[in-house]
Amino acid sequence: MVTDHRSTRMQPQFPNAYVLNIMADDHPGIVSAVSSTVTDLGGNIDTASQTVVGGYFTLLMVVSLPEPVTPSDLAARVASGGPEADPFQVVARPYRGEAERAADEPVERFVITAFGKDKPGIIARFSGYLAGKDINITDLFWSRSDDHFTMISQLEVPGRLDLALLQADLEELAGEEGFTVKLQHENVFVATNQLRLTRTPTPAQPHHATH
């Protein structure tokens, strides 16, 4: 479950900011251990998103510290907060701010859903097609049960692309593989699930805009 953690442009509290990715077997106390370590360093958690997939916990966050440390030291410090028998896996790197998309090109948000018999390479095919069209994947969900997959992905589609052609391409791609696929504007999901108003389709929203 992903919440919109990018709705406003984030400014770290302290000058030395790092991206941390923590992975562990899911169990109570991980967030507590990680956040205590950051607090002990005098630092601040500036943004974070946690998810659990298949019993594994991952936490991706940006933390900032008053004093600089090397990313590897920071990673080691955070990892040490986990149980000795099964330490957290931590990756850290310096935070360089949010990347700008080319000229803040107008995009519309779409949802792609696909269902069918699972086999290796499906996400690669879909994502390869989307990447070729400069379509950004903002969220991806995949699950497999009884040999069948469900894929749900939220996309930012550049306004210049012809929707009917995209849908036709995707349906052809899915047809070759024997899947069902749908590409639908996100407003239909907003309308049916949320109390907020659907945004008017034009003008297109700039990248990272609030909504």
Next chain:
Amino acid sequence: MLRTDEILSTIQMLHAEHLDVRTVTLALNVDDCSATSMDQVGRKLRAKIVRCAGRLVSACDRIGRKYGIPVINKRLAISPVSHLLAGHGRATAMTVARTLDEAAAECGVDLVGGFSALVHKGITPADEIVMTSLPEVLAGTERVCASINVASHRAGINMDAIARMGEVLLEIADATAEARGFGCAKLVTFANIPEDNPFMAGAYVGDGEAEATVNIGVSGPGVVASALRRRIELEGQNLTLGDLAEEIKITCFRVTRVGELIGREVAEELGVAFGIVDLSLAPTPEVGDSVGEILRTLGLARIGAPGSTAAVAMLTDAVKKGGAFASSSVGGLSGAFIPVSEDAALAKAVADGHLSLEKLEAMTSVCSVGLDMIAVPGDTPAATLAAIIADEVAIGVVNNKTTAVRVIPVPGGKAGETVEFGGLFGSAVVMDVRGAGASDAFVKFGGRIPAPIQSLRN
């Protein structure tokens, strides 16, 4: 950002429960097409319709595809043709009807409503032309739909008009005898006709309406029936009727939001105002897409059994509550339709002898739109047909709501016989009319039943 479970639940509604938009109806005022010559009326009418509605179907298809929601019917409603026919004769009525038929075909629209007259207090010469030309018009055109308003809660019930409609129905049935009286399926006789109804055959554009608007009919009852079944499967015996009403409300909220989303975008693309969303659950003969199915899901083993009226009342109220929260532009009929031939479960209930005309009438007192798509024997006297209309419109007039009658006297048809109308109109078993021939003297009095008292409401 959307959550995965939200996306999945919408996908479920779309693919497993066939969420759709039932109709996008372009409502168009054509009063400016009046002219002194018959040919000129036809030319102006055709030009205006094609200019305004030419892009309706492509806009609906494109926007439906963008959202993955099919728009099932694209239709056209016009201001009452009685306005255009003032000062003209029956020949012009036929010209107007043929023009409507051809212009609708050219736009790819399957039905056009508005061959209408409002006669709840009195009949003008133009109204008279509309009524007398109905047999020829409904037999001679494919897409034209007609409606006559014979009563209102302010004017009372025009029994002269109703008596005339009894005769007109038999004339239409006779003129379309080869199609088992199918012409009558394209005519609705109303009390308190809504001015913004997008559903056929009763769609027309009322006097208070804008030049052009897009009105929407939301998805059908199949979505509601599926949502109820799923909830019952999950929670079974722990549910109360209050919980089920809540489920109906939530489902109707969702379908209404989809309808408005698509309607507003179609309106924007056509450059006209968005009008209303009609919340009515409109069944189709497709199995499962049925108000009767909802009643069965609510625990009525036989539709028409005691409890049916209460169930319809609960359904209609929940539909309105969900829809009214979803949209500030709710209008039209906004209830639950129980058109017998168009609803497979209702048609079967009639065939099995569970649902009588009288019980249907009782059910219409708590829903919209009235006695709809009911086949009766072809030898039902005109005065009895008029009395059926009078009974139904009395419910509307006294309760300050819209009611209507779309009844088909099937030429040569006997009670119990199955009649096939085809397509969206489905098939119906001819219903027994008890007491046929016993209302003549009442109808013959004519005149107007006065408007009902607005106080002492018990």
